[in-house]
Amino acid sequence: xxxxxVFSIIGPSMxxxxxxxxxxxxxxxxxxxxxxxxxxxxxxxxxxxxxxxTYRGHGTDLAIVGGLLDWATDDLRIAQxxxxxEAEGMSVSIKAGKAVTAHPNTAxxxxxxxxxxxxxxxxxxxxxxxxxxxxxxxxxxxxAMYPTLCVYHKDRPGMLAEMTAVLSRAGVNIGxxxxxxxxxxxxxxTVFEVDTPISGELLAELGRLQxxxxxxxxxxEAGVGAS
Amino acid sequence: MRFRTxxxxxxxxxxQDDTIADVMIADQAAESGRPAIDEFAKMAEYxxxxxEAVRRGLTEDTTSRSGLTGRDAQRVMARVEAxxxxxxxxxxxxxxxxxxxxxxxxxxxRIIATPTAGSCGIIPGVFVSAQERYGWDDxxxxxxxxxxxxxxxxxxxxxxxxxxxxxxxxxxxxxxxMAAGALTELRGGTPEQSVHAVGLALKNTLGxxxxxxxxxxxxxxxxxxxxxxxTALAASDMxxxxxxxxxxxxxxxxxxxxxxxxxxxxxxxxxxxxLAQTPTGKKIMKDLYGKKK
Numbered sequence: 001x002x003x004x005x006v007f008s009i010i011g012p013s014m015x016x017x018x019x020x021x022x023x024x025x026x027x028x029x030x031x032x033x034x035x036x037x038x039x040x041x042x043x044x045x046x047x048x049x050x051x052x053x054t055y056r057g058h059g060t061d062l063a064i065v066g067g068l069l070d071w072a073t074d075d076l077r078i079a080q081x082x083x084x085x086e087a088e089g090m091s092v093s094i095k096a097g098k099a100v101t102a103h104p105n106t107a108x109x110x111x112x113x114x115x116x117x118x119x120x121x122x123x124x125x126x127x128x129x130x131x132x133x134x135x136x137x138x139x140x141x142x143x144a145m146y147p148t149l150c151v152y153h154k155d156r157p158g159m160l161a162e163m164t165a166v167l168s169r170a171g172v173n174i175g176x177x178x179x180x181x182x183x184x185x186x187x188x189x190t191v192f193e194v195d196t197p198i199s200g201e202l203l204a205e206l207g208r209l210q211x212x213x214x215x216x217x218x219x220x221e222a223g224v225g226a227s
Numbered sequence: 228m229r230f231r232t233x234x235x236x237x238x239x240x241x242x243q244d245d246t247i248a249d250v251m252i253a254d255q256a257a258e259s260g261r262p263a264i265d266e267f268a269k270m271a272e273y274x275x276x277x278x279e280a281v282r283r284g285l286t287e288d289t290t291s292r293s294g295l296t297g298r299d300a301q302r303v304m305a306r307v308e309a310x311x312x313x314x315x316x317x318x319x320x321x322x323x324x325x326x327x328x329x330x331x332x333x334x335x336x337r338i339i340a341t342p343t344a345g346s347c348g349i350i351p352g353v354f355v356s357a358q359e360r361y362g363w364d365d366x367x368x369x370x371x372x373x374x375x376x377x378x379x380x381x382x383x384x385x386x387x388x389x390x391x392x393x394x395x396x397x398x399x400x401x402x403x404x405m406a407a408g409a410l411t412e413l414r415g416g417t418p419e420q421s422v423h424a425v426g427l428a429l430k431n432t433l434g435x436x437x438x439x440x441x442x443x444x445x446x447x448x449x450x451x452x453x454x455x456x457x458t459a460l461a462a463s464d465m466x467x468x469x470x471x472x473x474x475x476x477x478x479x480x481x482x483x484x485x486x487x488x489x490x491x492x493x494x495x496x497x498x499x500x501x502l503a504q505t506p507t508g509k510k511i512m513k514d515l516y517g518k519k520k
Contacts, residue, residue, distance in 0.1 A: 001231070003383040006255045006376035007269065009342045009405075010350075013276050016332030017291070017444040019344045020391075054442040057293045057515060059335050074276075079335040126389055127343065 012128050013074040015066075020105055021051070021058035024124025026078065027220065029067020031132060031144050032109040032120040034218045042112035043068055043085075044093045049104035051124075052096035061094050064107060068092075073128060102133060118216075138180040138189035146175055146193040148218040149203075154211035155181040155188040162209050163190060170202050187213075197221075228254045232477045233381050233422045240418035247408070247418055248370040251377035270376075271369045273339045277328070277351035280338050284327020291333040293515060296445045300327035303453070317360055318457050325352025325456035329449040342379045342388040345444045346402035348452030350375055353406040353459050357413065367413065375409035378425055385477070386484040390437030391496040393487025395451060400432030400483065403455045407462035416467050426472025426479045428462035433479075434486055436494035438501025440508045441515045447502055 003009060014023040033040065045064055047055050055061050059078070065085050066078035077084060085092050097108070103123035110119045121134040132142050135150055142148050153159055160179070167174060173195045181188035198217055207215045230236040230250070239250050256263040283289075285304055290297030304323040306312050312319035329348035332338045341350040350372070358368050379388065379401060387393040388401045407428040408421040416424070432455075440446040472479065493500030502508050 001228075001384045003380055005228075005258045006251055006266075006373060006380060009379035009383055009388070010270065010372055010376040011273060011339055011341075013273060013337065013339050014344065015335050016338050016344050016347070017335065019340050022335070023340070023344070050442065053516065057441055057443040059292055062335070074337050076337055126391065128340065 008127070014128060015063070015074055015076060015078045018058050019128040020124045020126050021054065021060045022063040022078070023073040023128035024105065024126070024130050025051070025060045025063040025107065026067040026071065026073045027128065027130045027144060028107055028120070028122045028124060029064040029109065030070055030220060031067070031122065031130070031218050032111055032118065033068050033070050034220075035118045035120060035135060035150060035216050036111045036113050036116065037216055038113040038115065039088060040068055040090050040111040040113050042091050044110040046095050046097040046108040048097050048099055048101045048106040048108070051105050051107055055094075055096070064109070065092055068109075068111070103131070106133075135189060135191075137182070140178045140180050140189055140191040142176070142178065142191050142193050142218075144218055144220055146195065147198050147221075149192040149194065149198060149206070150216045150218070151190045151192070151206060151212060152214040153188055153190065153209075154213075155183075155185055156211060159188070159211060160190065163192075163206060163212075166202070166205050166209070167192065167194065172196055172198070172202070228258065228380065230254075230377075231381065231384060233378070233425060233480070234475065234477055236377060236381060237418040237422050246370075247374040247377050247412055247421060251373040252370070255373070267369060270372050271365065274365060274369050274372060276337055276339050278355055280328045280331045280336060281324045281351055281355045283336055284331045285323070289327075289330035289334045289336070291330075291443075291445055292335065293441065293443055293445065295440070295443070295511065296333055296449055297330055299449065300324070300330055314457060317356065318460055320359070321352045321356040321456040321460055322453045324355050325349050326449060326453040328352065329452040333443075333445045333449060341375070342383060342401055342405070343390070343398050345390055345448050346398045346452065346455070348449070349399065349402040349455040349459060350406045350409075352452065352456035353410055357410060363413065371409045371413045374412045374421070375405040378408040378421075379405045382480055386480045387487060390439075393483065394435055394490050394495055395437040396432045396435040396483055397487050398437065399448075399451045399455045400429055400435060403432060403459045403462070404428045406456070406459035407466070410459060410463040411466050414463065414467060416463075420466045422476050423470070423472045424462045424466035426474065426476030427465050427470065428458060429476070429479045429483060430472065430474070431458055431462070433483060436490065436501050437496040438494060438503045439496060439498055440503045441512045442496075442498040442503070
């Protein structure tokens with residue numbers, strides 16, 4: 001069954017006009033914000049495909065910036081998100097790109113904060129649902145329906161076993177995981193979609209593992225998480 | 228869920244002497260693992276959002292960002308209040324309320340996707356006007372939304388509910404079927420009558436293409452929500468009078484799948500056909516995007 005429950009039919013609560021162009025875009029922006037883990041000071045957004053063609057009319061730009069402000073899909077301030085972003089000191093650049101992408105509603109979001117940066121490539125696939133296709137150049141897929149851990153680490157034997165052992169000891173069930181590396185023995189990222197909220201202690205424990213350089217948490221139910 | 232067809236849903240109701248809403252509430256709680264009362268509370272919040280969207284659409288400026296649409300609900304409502312609509316006040320109100328919610332959507336207001344944002348006016352249009360007319364309480368209306376959701380769940384899993392996949396028949400058509408079936412139950416119809424209402428309604432939207440001008444959820448989406456609310460009332464009336472969908476409703480859903488799948492891409496939300504490619508449609512698109520193309 002493609003649709004699992006009554007709220008995938010009645011809902012989501014959202015700011016119009018389009019579940020793909022606004023609700024999905026807001027969620028993409030929010031995922032990028034949570035991956036950065038702090039308020040962005042600079043945001044470069046590139047729209048592709050149908051997003052590039054109709055973002056002005058649909059307010060896709062406003063929705064994605066609403067997400068960057070960590071707002072939910074039905075936050076009424078979305079219509080004025082650009083002014084809010086400016087007031088909060090976030091400089092925003094929006095462009096239409098030409099590249100061929102995996103999905104017609106794709107956006108690339110590059111964020112700079114006071115301590116770090118993040119780049120996300122993702123698509124809005126309908127009904128407010130999204131798919132992340134890449135984070136910081138790592139080709140990792142996740143859908144942000146569940147608490148999601150993005151772990152930056154070195155590619156070496158035993159790394160996955162150590163990470164899953166930490167999650168296992170904490171009683172956390174992994175629903176889906178994805179790994180990508182930039183080269184053998186080089187930088188890698190592992191993404192875990194899990195069934196239960198992740199505590200700050202658990203994040204810290206993962207971060208203390210040898211050869212883990214950073215851990216970020218995306219949890220759209222909980223709001224900004226990782227630091 | 229314990230059902231995947233409308234026939235199965237009605238049979239389940241019959242076995243347990245339950246309404247469609249009862250079955251949906253129980254199955255939703257089983258699926259989510261949360262208590263039924265929590266699921267009910269979430270739906271009640273959605274109901275409040277729908278009522279608020281009707282109110283805003285009738286009283287506030289709903290001019291869309293493109294400037295193409297807005298305030299049509301208020302125009303229609305003025306005629307309703309003047310007692311000068313051919314439909315009569317009850318259907319006129321359902322139509323005006325549906326337009327109101329769709330205009331709120333087009334102007335970036337808060338709505339509930341039912342089942343999508345493009346078709347978000349129909350269920351609130353039918354439900355809010357029915358609540359006023361019959362004096363039903365919010366709990367009853369919330370139960371009605373579960374019934375609508377059960378019908379939509381069957382349609383969505385056996386066919387489709389998005390214009391990009393199946394044309395406007397999938398989007399507006401599904402919403403009309405959901406509203407018709409749920410209203411029939413709210414008015415005391417049997418589960419079988421509700422199911423017939425769904426089939427009757429869906430038959431009337433088969434083949435409806437998705438051809439948004441400029442790719443925006445405005446023209447013709449908004450007026451189709453207004454028309455859709457009226458169709459839902461008519462289907463419910465026919466079903467309660469004993470009119471049957473001779474082609475069983477589950478088979479009508481399969482036909483929608485067949486028709487939508489065979490629709491050319493240009494008639495599925497791409498703005499490459501239909502009203503979007505009329506001389507006026509093309510001119511509007513050029514005015515909106517011409518500078519950048």
